[in-house]
Each structure stands twice: as structure tokens, then as C-alpha cells.
Amino acid sequence: MGDGVKGTVTPLGSLFSPEEAxxxxxxxxxxxxxxxxxxxxxxxxxxxxxALISLVRxxxxxxxxxxxxxxxxVAFFPGRxxxxxxFLVLLGDGYYAERTAKQTMDILHRRGKAMEAQVEALxxxxxxxxxxxxxxxxxxxxxxxxxxxxxxxxxEEPEKNSLSSDNSLHSCKTENLQKLxxxxxxxxxxxxxxxxxxxxxxELENGNTSEDNTQENEDTVVRDGDGGSKAGxxxxxxxxxxxxxxxxxxxxxxxxxxxQKLKDPLQxxxxxxxxSSFISxxxxxxxxxxxxxxxxxxSRMQFPVEAHSFSxxxxxxxxxxTASSPFDAQSSVSKIEDSPHETTxxxxxxxxxxxxxxxxxxxxxxxxxxxxxxxxNTNLSQAFTGSIVECDIKGESWRNGKVVVM
Amino acid sequence: MDEMNMRVRxxxxxxxxxxxxxxxxxxxVDAITLRDKVIEKQKVFSDLxxxxxxxxxxxxxxLRSMVNLGSEVYAQAEVPETRHIFLxxxxxxxxxxxxPEALEFISVREAxxxxxxxxxTHLIANIKAQIKLVCEGIRELLQLPPAE
Numbered sequence: 001m002g003d004g005v006k007g008t009v010t011p012l013g014s015l016f017s018p019e020e021a022x023x024x025x026x027x028x029x030x031x032x033x034x035x036x037x038x039x040x041x042x043x044x045x046x047x048x049x050x051a052l053i054s055l056v057r058x059x060x061x062x063x064x065x066x067x068x069x070x071x072x073x074v075a076f077f078p079g080r081x082x083x084x085x086x087f088l089v090l091l092g093d094g095y096y097a098e099r100t101a102k103q104t105m106d107i108l109h110r111r112g113k114a115m116e117a118q119v120e121a122l123x124x125x126x127x128x129x130x131x132x133x134x135x136x137x138x139x140x141x142x143x144x145x146x147x148x149x150x151x152x153x154x155x156e157e158p159e160k161n162s163l164s165s166d167n168s169l170h171s172c173k174t175e176n177l178q179k180l181x182x183x184x185x186x187x188x189x190x191x192x193x194x195x196x197x198x199x200x201x202x203e204l205e206n207g208n209t210s211e212d213n214t215q216e217n218e219d220t221v222v223r224d225g226d227g228g229s230k231a232g233x234x235x236x237x238x239x240x241x242x243x244x245x246x247x248x249x250x251x252x253x254x255x256x257x258x259x260q261k262l263k264d265p266l267q268x269x270x271x272x273x274x275x276s277s278f279i280s281x282x283x284x285x286x287x288x289x290x291x292x293x294x295x296x297x298x299s300r301m302q303f304p305v306e307a308h309s310f311s312x313x314x315x316x317x318x319x320x321x322t323a324s325s326p327f328d329a330q331s332s333v334s335k336i337e338d339s340p341h342e343t344t345x346x347x348x349x350x351x352x353x354x355x356x357x358x359x360x361x362x363x364x365x366x367x368x369x370x371x372x373x374x375x376x377n378t379n380l381s382q383a384f385t386g387s388i389v390e391c392d393i394k395g396e397s398w399r400n401g402k403v404v405v406m
Numbered sequence: 407m408d409e410m411n412m413r414v415r416x417x418x419x420x421x422x423x424x425x426x427x428x429x430x431x432x433x434x435v436d437a438i439t440l441r442d443k444v445i446e447k448q449k450v451f452s453d454l455x456x457x458x459x460x461x462x463x464x465x466x467x468x469l470r471s472m473v474n475l476g477s478e479v480y481a482q483a484e485v486p487e488t489r490h491i492f493l494x495x496x497x498x499x500x501x502x503x504x505x506p507e508a509l510e511f512i513s514v515r516e517a518x519x520x521x522x523x524x525x526x527t528h529l530i531a532n533i534k535a536q537i538k539l540v541c542e543g544i545r546e547l548l549q550l551p552p553a554e
Contacts, residue, residue, distance in 0.1 A: 048476055052476045055475060055476070056479065064484075067473070068492065069485050071454070071457065071471075072450060075454050075491050075492065075494070077469065080486070082482050087475075087480065088480040089479050090478035090479070108477070
């Protein structure tokens, strides 16, 4: 677990004061009471309606019924109900309909259904309100008890960090802090990952060149995916140009040692482009800041991959360089952006250009730990401290590849 | 000294106002409601009286009417003979009257109701007077010009 995990502790009482919670509960209870009286009224209507239905059903049984006919509010006349099958039903808004008993029953039946639907809806509302009341009350109790709410940032293990955590960490507030803390872990993880990569590459590259293994160290070629040709570093310039030449020549590629850990994954690299992966021995050089982007890509190396396969989103891949090297899938160049928040940097993008294997050799000239400053435009020069070696890429496999690891 | 007086006065004023608002005004409202009910009842009886008189005048011996069965569903009803009428005299009793007897009863009823209304009116006037008195007192305390 990363150290220095930040968290916040908030007493629940501060968020929801108990008195307010109680007041809210009372308000809601008032609403509940109101609704319940409404409910009673509706239920009264429903029962009245059903009684009326039964009355209407029974009236036509006789020709006439002896009744007391009301006259005003307080007087009655003895009389009879006649035309027992005819009923005048109020439809609303002063409209009446004269219906038979059966039709009247249907009308009343439909009215009853509508009212029952209303009752159900009202009951559901009341249930919700009651749940709210319960919630408020329980919150008030909790606040009184002194329950606190603890929030912590979720920090993943550095090894697993690579791509997935990049984003998570990216959003993390304590990113920088964590990054610094985790740099060491990352470095170690990177080294391990690289070793694994190397082994894997070995297996894959058996057909190609043995030296491909050197790529394991890969350092990603720092590349600016966008412009491609913007070489930030002076060192890179030549590399870049060389890269260009690669692309055109298609058989040359530059191996650039990553100067910094920063590597930008060659995202832009199209499928055809193969980025040669450079040995990034620089693990040692990986500076704290930059290394994030570092070629963790070792672990990420994927062979015949698209440029995007591993890349972190933030990493940009330089096109030029990639184009230049018709590398095998194995070679992957990942660029690490020198963005401070990158923990993602580690991805090494392995972009396989194409068809050819990296037959060049990678020689590291020297390690100039230069922090890669530019973000998107990091060039190879930034990434690599070493030299750029042009290799002849004709061969399918990586021959003569020599990687000098520093 | 003056401030103390002021404060005392303010408190008194506040007390008076509270009294008015909490006791007198609701009393007034209740009294008015009661009176309205009685007035309504009186109205019913006077309508009935009018109807009976018109019945008598037109010599209507039979009637046809609509009876409300509930929820505004009406059925036709026929009154073959209007000679006897049943009146509600209170406490759930209905007495069979002939039409002239009914009229007499209604007049007696009406008189009684009128008396009740009168009593209520007195009560209401009383409460209103009290409210006015308290308001005057408040005004005096605040030394505002007296309203007429």
C-alpha cells in the first residue's frame, strides 16, 4: 500500500446536525399525517362507491320502492322510487348522463378502479415518506452518538499500477505526493517488469534476433505523437531526424536510449509503425519525477501491437520515430510523458511497425539524466539518455543488436 | 431610566399584542363560524317554508323529483300525496305534520334560530370590542395618535 494515504475524517454531526435532522423528520411526519388523512378520505369514497354499486344492482329488482323522499334538507315526503332502471349520473362540469342500471354499474366500477389506483399511489408515497422519517431519525441518533465518516484515497499497489492506475492516480489529489513516494516502488517494479519483458521478448524473438532481448530494457522512445517532429531536446533532434529517416527509409531506426524515464508511449504510431524499444537501463536514472512514465512498459510490451495497445492515455506517441523503425512487434517504444502526474508513464508502448524486426543495435551513449520537461513533445532525446544508434533494419530479425545497458 | 421605561413599555406592548393574537382573534373566528352555521340552518328552514307555501298555493298534490342515491347518482321518485310531511325536529326525531302544521312549526323554529343568531352576534361584538380596547392600549403606550 502506498504510504501516505490521505484521508479525511468528518464527524457525522457536522454534516447533519441532529436538531436539523429531527426537524426534518418532524416536517416529513407532518406530510405523512396529511397524506394519511387524504388516504382515509379516498378510502371513504371507495367504500361509498361499492355500496352504491350494490344499491344500483338491487334497485331494478322491483318496479317501485317505497321511500321517504327528501324535500330540502330537513323535510321528507313519503313516496316511491319509480323508473327503477333509469339513473341520472353526473359526469362532471354540469353534464349528466341518463343510464340504465347496468351501465351505471359499469361507470361506477370504472370510477372505483381509478380511485383505487389513487389510493395505491398515495400509499406508496406515504411509505417513502415514512422511510425518510426513519432515515432522518437514525441520522440524528448517529450524529448524536458521534459517528464519524472516514474517507481515504484508494491507492493501488505500484506494480499493478501501470496503466490502470494511471487514471486513478491521475485524479488523485495526492498524486504528486504519492508518486514521489511510490517512485521507488515503481522503479523496483519497473525493473522487475523489464526483466520479465526481456524474458518474454526472448522467447518471442527467438526467431528474430537474439539481441532483441536488448529491447527489453527498452526505453521508450520519447516521441511526440502529435507533431512528431518536435524534438524537444537537443539530443533528440538528431534522433528525431534519424527517426524521420527511418520512416522514410524504413530500414533505419534510431535507437534512443531514454534519457529519462520519461517515455511517451508511441500512441500515435500506427500499426505500421514500429517503435523500437530502447533499452532503458535508465531505471537507475529514473528520476523521481519523471520516472513515472517510465517504461514500465517493459511489462507492457506487447508484441505486434498497435501503438495504442498499452499506452496510457496521457502518453503520446511520436509518429516519426515510430515510422522509422520497422520493428517487430517486439520493439516497443513507449514514451513517457513528463507530466508530473503521470504514474502512467510506465507504459511502454510497443508498437510494432511492421514487418521487420529490429535489427539495429542499441547503444547507449551516456546517461544524461535530463528530466523531460515537455509533456507532449517529449522527444526521444528526453527519454533517452543514451545515444541514438542507427541500425540497419533490413534484417527480419535483430541482429547485431547490442544493447548496452548502463 | 428612560430606557428602562422604554423597555418596560415594549414588553407590555408585546404582551398585549400577543394576547390579541393568541386569544382574542381565534375567539372571534370561532364565534363567527358558529354564527354562520346557525344562519345556514335558518336559511334551510326559510327555504322549506317557501316551498311549502308555494305547494299550498299551487295545490300540488303530487311531485316528481330526483333522489340522490349517493355520489350524485339520481333516481326518479314520485310523491303521490303531499298532505303529510315529515320534519326533523332535532335529536333524530321526525314528526309527521300536515302542511299548515308544518308551516307553524317552521315559524317557531325560525324564531328560535333568530334568537340564537342574536346571541352569537352579541358575542362576536364583545370580542371585537375587546380587541379594539387592547389595540387602543397599545397605541397609548406607544403614544401614537389615537384612532377613531
